[in-house]
Amino acid sequence: MIIVSGASGDLGARVVTELFTRVPASQCILLTRNPDRLADHANAGATVRKADFDDTSGLIEAMQGGRVLLIISTLSIGRRAEQHGNAIDAAKAAGVSHVVYTSSCGIQPQTPSISGQEHYATEQKLIQSGLTYTILRNSWYADVIAQLLLPAGVALGALVASTGDGLVAPVAKADCAKAAACVLADANKHANAIYEITGPELLTFADITHICSEMSGKAIAYSDVSHEEKLAIFDAMGVSRDYEEGMMNEQTNAWASNEMITYEMAIKQQFFSICSHHITLITGTPAQSLRSLIAAYGI
Numbered sequence: 001m002i003i004v005s006g007a008s009g010d011l012g013a014r015v016v017t018e019l020f021t022r023v024p025a026s027q028c029i030l031l032t033r034n035p036d037r038l039a040d041h042a043n044a045g046a047t048v049r050k051a052d053f054d055d056t057s058g059l060i061e062a063m064q065g066g067r068v069l070l071i072i073s074t075l076s077i078g079r080r081a082e083q084h085g086n087a088i089d090a091a092k093a094a095g096v097s098h099v100v101y102t103s104s105c106g107i108q109p110q111t112p113s114i115s116g117q118e119h120y121a122t123e124q125k126l127i128q129s130g131l132t133y134t135i136l137r138n139s140w141y142a143d144v145i146a147q148l149l150l151p152a153g154v155a156l157g158a159l160v161a162s163t164g165d166g167l168v169a170p171v172a173k174a175d176c177a178k179a180a181a182c183v184l185a186d187a188n189k190h191a192n193a194i195y196e197i198t199g200p201e202l203l204t205f206a207d208i209t210h211i212c213s214e215m216s217g218k219a220i221a222y223s224d225v226s227h228e229e230k231l232a233i234f235d236a237m238g239v240s241r242d243y244e245e246g247m248m249n250e251q252t253n254a255w256a257s258n259e260m261i262t263y264e265m266a267i268k269q270q271f272f273s274i275c276s277h278h279i280t281l282i283t284g285t286p287a288q289s290l291r292s293l294i295a296a297y298g299i
Contacts, residue, residue, distance in 0.1 A: 001027055001028070001029055001047075001065050001066045001067055001068075002019065002023065002027060002028050002029070002066070002067070002068045002069075002070075002184050002185075003028075003029045003030075003031060003063055003066035003068065003069040003070065003096065004016055004019065004028065004029070004030050004031065004070045004072075004184070005031045005051065005053075005069065005070060005071050005072050005087065006031070006032065006072035006074070007030035007031060007032050007038060007041075007048075008030075008032040008033075008034050008037040008038055009032075009072065010173065011072055011102070011173055011176065011177060012032075012072050014173060014174060014176075014177035015070065015072070015177045015180045015181050015184075016028070016030060016041065016046075017177070018177050018178050018180075018181035018182075019181040019184055019185065020044070021181075022181060022182070022185040023184075023185050024045065025041065025044040025045040025046040026045040026046070028041075028046045028047065029046070029047045029048075029049060029062075029063070029065065029066050030046050030047065030048045030049070031049055031050075031051035031062055031063075032048070032049075032050065032051065033050065033051070033052055035048050035049070035050050047065075049061075049062040050062065051063075053074055053083035053084070053086050053087050054083060054086070055086075056086045056089060056090050059086060059087060059090035059091075059094075060090045060093045060094045061094075062090075063090055063091055063094035063096055064094050064095075066091075066094065066095075066096050067096060067097055067098065067187075068096070068097070068098045068099075068100065068184055068187045069087075069091050069096045069098070069099050069100065070099075070100045070101075070102070070180060070184055071084060071087050071088070071091075071099060071100070071101045071102070072102050073101070073102050073103070073104075073119065073122070075255075076243065077114060077115055077118070077243035077255060077256055077259045078114070078118075078242070078243050080115065080118040080119075080122065081118045081121040081122055081125075084101070084118075084122040084125070085121075085122070085125050088122075088125055088126055088129050088131070091131065092129060092130070092131060096131070097131065097132055098131065098132040098133070098134070098187045098188075098191070099126055099129075099131050099132070099133050099134075100133070100134045100135075100136065100180065100183055100184060100187070100190075101122065101123070101126055101133065101134070101135050101136065102136050102138055102176070102180065103119045103122065103123055103135050103136060103137045103138070104116055104119045104137055104138060104139075105137045105138060105139040105140070105168075105169075105196055105197070105198060105272055105274055106137070106139075106196075106266065106271040106272045106273070106274050107119050107120045107123060107137060108120070108271060111266050111271050112262050112265040112266050112269065112271075113259075113262045113263050113265065113266040113271070114258065114259045114262045114263075115259055115262075115263065116262075116263075116266055116271070119137075123135055132187075132191050132192060133191075133192060134183050134187065134190040134191070134192070134193050134194075134195070135193070135194040135195065136176070136179060136180060136183070136195055136197050137194065137195065137196050137197060138171060138176050138197045139168060139169050139170060139171040139196070139197060139198040139199060139272065139274070140168050140170050140171070140267075140272065141170065141171065141172075141173050141176075142170035142171055142172050142173075142199055142288070142290050142293045143172065143173045143293065143297075145170060145208060145212065145290065145293075145294070146290075146293055146294045146297040146299060147297065149208075149212065150212040150215070150216060150294065150299055151299075153209065153212050153213070153216075153218075153220040154212075154216050154218045154220065157218075157219065157220060157221060158220060158221040158222070158223055159205070159208075159209045159212070159220060159221075159222055159223070160223045160225055160230065160233060161205040161222075161223075161224065161225070161230070161264060162224070162225050162226055162227045162229065162230040162261070162264045162265075162268065163204070163205045163224075163264045163267040163268045164224060164268040165204055165268075166204065166205070166264075166266075166267035166268040166269065166270055166272065166273065167202040167203065167204060167267075167270065167272065167273040168202065168203060168267050168272040168273070169198035169199040169200070169201060169202050169203070169272075169274065169275040169276075170199045170203065170208070170290050171197055171198050171199040171279075171287060172199070172287065172288040172293045174288070175197070175199075175279050175283075175287045175288055176197055178279075178283050178285075179195070179197055179278070179279055179282045179283055182282050182283050183282060190282070195276070195278040195281075195282065196274050196276040196278055197276075197278060197279060198274060198275050198276050198278070198279070198287065199275070199287050199288065199289065199290060200275070200277075200286060200287045200288075200289055201275065201289060201290070202273060202275045203290065205222065205224070205267075206222045206224070208290065209221070209222035210222075211290055211291060211294070212294070214291075215291060215294045215295065215299060216299060227261050227264065227265060230261060230264065231257055231261050234257035234260065234261070235257070239256070239257045240256050240257070241256055241257050241258045242256050242258060243255060243256035243259060244256075
């Protein structure tokens, strides 16, 4: 049995859709804090169970009968390492033998990124747990560029970042989901592997702005600012500096500004300067380019 945590979330839903093309729904246990959202999957034969990463005893019960588990990282910046640790402990107690984890590209103990530090702590706990593992280090989601940055750039005529000449290889969520599903469906093939799940090209933020301008047909200028200046912009927007549960909203579409600034610091310092062909290695098909993803969104 394959367990997918966060199955009603954006990435989780994509993974489940891909997974169902590879294994019967009856072989899947879907964990979520909102079981009603997965009623269609339950009707298709999947086992749907309520689970919360803050409830270890409940997690142990929810994971019963599973052999391979996908831990999709939570949104709770500042509490992720603890929550992920709870899930790893619960998996071990429930008899799960293999844990697949969605981490972040370029993880190093020296990264300034708050979320990167939490991913690193989770990776270390998983590696030292005694469980078989597969770590999927997802790069920056290209979908964020297509859905949020490009429209903002068109509306404002400019994009602002504090990433300097830092490079990143944006990756489509669909490719991340397909890679995760392939690993789950044939877990033994990927035992104790660590993959860098990236798009096919390294880009600076200036490159990304140029592509957004080219694809939209609108003039979008790029402004490179300091981290202090970018933080001041977030402050002016009313973005909270520290993460609060449920802070994502239609007005900001943003996490806590301290997290986003440290993420940009990591990009500027080249922690994300990684481009692999691991999506092709895992799935047999190449990763989507940023241009093709923007086109797929109809922009």
